[in-house]
Amino acid sequence: MARLDVTETFKGITFPGHLHTQESLLYATKFNFQDTDILIVTFPKSGTTWMQEIVTLVSCKGDPVKSQTQPNWVRAPWIEQYYCPDVLKASQGPRVLTTHLPYKLLAPALQGSKAKVIYVARNPKDVIVSYYFFHKMANFLNDPGPFSEFLSSFLDGTVHYGSWFDHVKGWTGNSRNIENFLYITYEEMWEDLRGSLEKVSRFLQCPLLEQELISVQKTCSFNTMSENNMVNYTLVPQEIMDHSKGRFMRKGEIGDWVNTFSKEQSHNFDVVFASKMADSLLTFVWEA
Numbered sequence: 149m150a151r152l153d154v155t156e157t158f159k160g161i162t163f164p165g166h167l168h169t170q171e172s173l174l175y176a177t178k179f180n181f182q183d184t185d186i187l188i189v190t191f192p193k194s195g196t197t198w199m200q201e202i203v204t205l206v207s208c209k210g211d212p213v214k215s216q217t218q219p220n221w222v223r224a225p226w227i228e229q230y231y232c233p234d235v236l237k238a239s240q241g242p243r244v245l246t247t248h249l250p251y252k253l254l255a256p257a258l259q260g261s262k263a264k265v266i267y268v269a270r271n272p273k274d275v276i277v278s279y280y281f282f283h284k285m286a287n288f289l290n291d292p293g294p295f296s297e298f299l300s301s302f303l304d305g306t307v308h309y310g311s312w313f314d315h316v317k318g319w320t321g322n323s324r325n326i327e328n329f330l331y332i333t334y335e336e337m338w339e340d341l342r343g344s345l346e347k348v349s350r351f352l353q354c355p356l357l358e359q360e361l362i363s364v365q366k367t368c369s370f371n372t373m374s375e376n377n378m379v380n381y382t383l384v385p386q387e388i389m390d391h392s393k394g395r396f397m398r399k400g401e402i403g404d405w406v407n408t409f410s411k412e413q414s415h416n417f418d419v420v421f422a423s424k425m426a427d428s429l430l431t432f433v434w435e436a
């Protein structure tokens with residue numbers, strides 16, 4: 149199967165070539181959801197890996213073995229990436245799935261499904277900065293060039309996976325069409341991890357005893373995850389992700405964007421944000 153090249157699009161959106169093919173994207177849009185599925189949905193760099201770890205741990209009642217022995221892309225594969233059918237064929241039990249696809253591409257497949265959908269959003273200034281540095285260490289992505297250029301592409305919606313604005317508005321604005329939907333933010337998880345874990349455990353109907361909750365909280369902390377090679381992407385060969393250029397588990401903070409955005413860029417961003425989000429009730433936490 150031919151991998152997508154850099155300029156090739158699917159439904160008007162570009163995707164990282166080494167993981168996607170036209171066939172894999174088509175497979176995702178026609179995905180056969182089961183009512184027992186858990187689907188984690190994010191725009192890239194919004195806390196995907198964190199939620200994959202949380203869902204794994206909550207489902208295992210805090211037992212860290214799966215987290216420590218199975219890479220996140222095996223225990224919670226992205227349905228749009230080409231290896232997904234093989235991973236699912238080899239897996240057993242209820243499925244945890246991940247996607248970065250916008251709502252409009254998955255709406256037909258999700259129609260009538262009782263799958264549990266967890267949407268994680270993050271303040272977009274931190275998303276942009278995290279995505280920018282990810283492009284620098286991920287050799288399978290084009291060099292992002294100066295930050296100002298990357299910021300323009302992000303605002304234009306021409307980065308991989310398309311427009312952040314369409315993504316969050318598409319999923320949250322259509323949540324009433326999804327039978328089981330949980331919206332949570334990176335910032336909420338950061339500011340109140342325990343409360344967030346309780347929320348996820350209630351949503352998944354996986355009650356946790358106090359000791360189990362404590363175990364989940366410890367294993368999904370930034371420090372533990374940074375050291376866990378099943379989630380920190382150090383298992384990926386250097387020619388694909390070069391950790392000498394930057395770590396996947398980079399900073400894990402709220403408000404780190406101030407170290408990269410100039411005052412003018414921040415102001416211009418705020419103007420675009422206000423206009424594009426005028427029809428949305430979502431609010432974000434921009435600093436810790």
Ligand code: A3P
Nearest residue numbers: 193194195196197198278369370397398399400
């Ligand atoms: P930074 O680059 O700002 O550090 P994704 O998994 O969607 O690609 O998102 C990656 C971002 O989530 C990175 O942000 C990473 O450090 C952060 N992250 C991952 N696990 C985390 C955790 N346990 N606590 C806080 N941030 C975490």
